[in-house]
Amino acid sequence: MGIATPAHIQAFKDKDVFPVLAQQSVREMARTERNWQKVLDDAIWGCFEAGYEGPFGADADHVKEIKDLKDAVDCGYTMFTLDPSDFIRNDIKKLGKQELDQLYNQIPNSKEIKKFYLGKSYKVNGQELIFNEKSLKEITLTYSEALNHVVECYEFLKSHKKSDFDLEISVDETPTVTSPLAHLFIVLELQRRGVDFQNLALHFLGDWQKGIEYIGDVEQFAREFSLHAAIAKNIGGYKLSLHTGSDKFSVYPIFFQETDGLYHIKTAGTSWLEEVKVVAMKEPELYREIHRFALENFEKDRVSYNLTTDLSRIPDIDTIPDNELINLFKRNDSRQLIHITYGSILRARDNEGKYIFKDRIYIVLFQYEEDHYRGLSNHIRRHLELLNLRRRK
Ligand SMILES: [Zn+2]
Numbered sequence: 161m162g163i164a165t166p167a168h169i170q171a172f173k174d175k176d177v178f179p180v181l182a183q184q185s186v187r188e189m190a191r192t193e194r195n196w197q198k199v200l201d202d203a204i205w206g207c208f209e210a211g212y213e214g215p216f217g218a219d220a221d222h223v224k225e226i227k228d229l230k231d232a233v234d235c236g237y238t239m240f241t242l243d244p245s246d247f248i249r250n251d252i253k254k255l256g257k258q259e260l261d262q263l264y265n266q267i268p269n270s271k272e273i274k275k276f277y278l279g280k281s282y283k284v285n286g287q288e289l290i291f292n293e294k295s296l297k298e299i300t301l302t303y304s305e306a307l308n309h310v311v312e313c314y315e316f317l318k319s320h321k322k323s324d325f326d327l328e329i330s331v332d333e334t335p336t337v338t339s340p341l342a343h344l345f346i347v348l349e350l351q352r353r354g355v356d357f358q359n360l361a362l363h364f365l366g367d368w369q370k371g372i373e374y375i376g377d378v379e380q381f382a383r384e385f386s387l388h389a390a391i392a393k394n395i396g397g398y399k400l401s402l403h404t405g406s407d408k409f410s411v412y413p414i415f416f417q418e419t420d421g422l423y424h425i426k427t428a429g430t431s432w433l434e435e436v437k438v439v440a441m442k443e444p445e446l447y448r449e450i451h452r453f454a455l456e457n458f459e460k461d462r463v464s465y466n467l468t469t470d471l472s473r474i475p476d477i478d479t480i481p482d483n484e485l486i487n488l489f490k491r492n493d494s495r496q497l498i499h500i501t502y503g504s505i506l507r508a509r510d511n512e513g514k515y516i517f518k519d520r521i522y523i524v525l526f527q528y529e530e531d532h533y534r535g536l537s538n539h540i541r542r543h544l545e546l547l548n549l550r551r552r553k
Pocket of ligand 1: 330
């Protein structure tokens with residue numbers, strides 16, 4: 161909605177954290193009909209409103225194409241998150257040996273890669289990570305095109321953006337879970353090819369879904385994550401970044417501990433959910449309309465997400481009294497129903513081209529601004545508490 165910044169600032173108050181107040185992905189902007197400039201302007205207005213004079217970052221998130229990078233640079237963004245997922249191959253593990261060899265030999269720098277990595281072992285947390293013939297070929301084939309794309313984008317940024325910038329590489333939005341060995345390969349290759357990056361978002365073990373708790377074995381995650389954190393510490397120069405980080409309360413303490421507090425966390429949709437929650441509390445009829453509309457659009461909208469949502473588990477909205485609508489925000493299925501249909505909800509127009517919901521949502525949030533800010537900042541604060549941040553002196 162572009163009006164959450166004062167609440168974010170309220171949540172960050174006294175906390176020793178560097179806030180990235182402007183953050184939107186290319187996909188989100190298409191769905192909310194926003195653009196880089198608008199996202200940045202909204203965050204800056206939020207700073208004015210809150211009287212915030214501290215520093216903040218602006219992250220052009222999940223950029224896949226150079227033309228989008230260019231626009232973000234021109235608007236004054238300071239952080240760029242490159243998403244090369246269109247170039248990541250997720251079918252490599254299914255290939256037979258012959259096919260694997262054949263494909264590998266087609267890579268222009270295959271010999272060079274072999275020379276650098278084959279047989280090399282790295283000791284991490286008392287565990288040995290080794291590039292053998294098979295793992296090296298698989299990892300190289302999975303990521304080599306993606307790495308080429310990253311290098312190309314980085315070269316563009318360096319030539320086009322004159323001042324310093326922060327760079328994040330994200331391989332989280334791909335079906336392939338990033339193994340510690342793959343993590344090692346990605347980082348070593350980026351460094352070898354001269355890409356100076358500060359954040360790395362991996363696809364960590366487990367199921368990371370929008371707006372709900374981590375799904376998976378937390379202990380197993382902790383074991384694997386400690387390897388990732390150790391790799392990052394050993395090599396140095398970058399932070400691990402957690403995407404789809406909202407509401408993953410069970411893994412936050414692990415994230416904090418293993419990284420010694422040096423990390424980047426992204427949340428976005430959870431702020432939207434808090435806003436719709438205000439609508440449910442203050443304008444139940446409007447919420448009911450949104451809910452029904454979301455049900456109609458869910459199947460179409462879920463395609464771009466990894467979700468286990470089961471709509472049949474959501475109680476019939478007509479049987480829920482007004483004062484219990486808020487309970488829908490405690491359930492995973494109804495949270496995700498509203499979370500992922502945001503674009504359809506915000507863009508919906510009537511025959512005359514007027515927004516069906518968007519303007520009415522704004523009216524509710526402006527009218528109940530205090531409730532909006534309080535609910536949202538408390539929710540973000542719940543995240544921050546688990547990250548054990550020091551109080552700012
Ligand atoms: Zn992501």
